[in-house]
Amino acid sequence: MERRTFIKQLTLSALTACAVPAAGTRLLAGDGATTIHVVSSGETLSHIARRYGVSVAAIKGANGLRGDLIRVGQRLRIPGGSSGSFLAAVRKQIDVSNFNRARWKNIIAHHSATGNGNAEIFDRFHRRHRNMPNGLGYHFIIGNGTNSGDGEIEVGARWTRQIQGGHVRSLAYNNNSIGICLVGNFETGRPSSNQIEALKELVTYLKNGKLGGSCRFLVHRELETTLCPGRHFPARELHRLFG
């Protein structure tokens, strides 16, 4: 039923967006003293250093590296690295005890195609108007300062429950893809720098940390016919970071 209604939803506005008012490497030991980064494809030491706000020399020193060569899958200790500010607020909520690492193969970014919203508003909308009994179709929402904070990450019940998303048409992709929605319409406007920073922190933590680098980062339009997440969404920049 969820699938049928989602097709209807996408038909209504497949060319405008996501049809919703409706969306590294931080393995922290203990209280965050040690950060491990798992190198993904295309990353360089300088990328990684920039991500964590530390110097290349410090990373090399902490890992006994002589040159600049690193390889995909390599685990690097990040000296003094800590969770980013947006992620830190919800990291405990993300670290669910029922985490199903084998399930998640993709992370898909969306925009809400609305000026405002938050997890609760989209959840209500999906239940009432999209006939989605599991509610909010995304696993995460990143606010734009309207109905939640600018860059605030909200963790949806589908993540807590580790169940399929309702954020794309494809059943297969809903089943194995984490949906992250940034509040806003990025065909007409731009995501805030806080939203993009929060997204980077979240994807880094999920992709490189919890999933050990073994999943793909996509934006919705790379998968299906839609404008989502809008032409002003910095897809290229994010692909440089996440492959």
Ligand SMILES: [Zn+2]
């Ligand atoms: Zn979308």
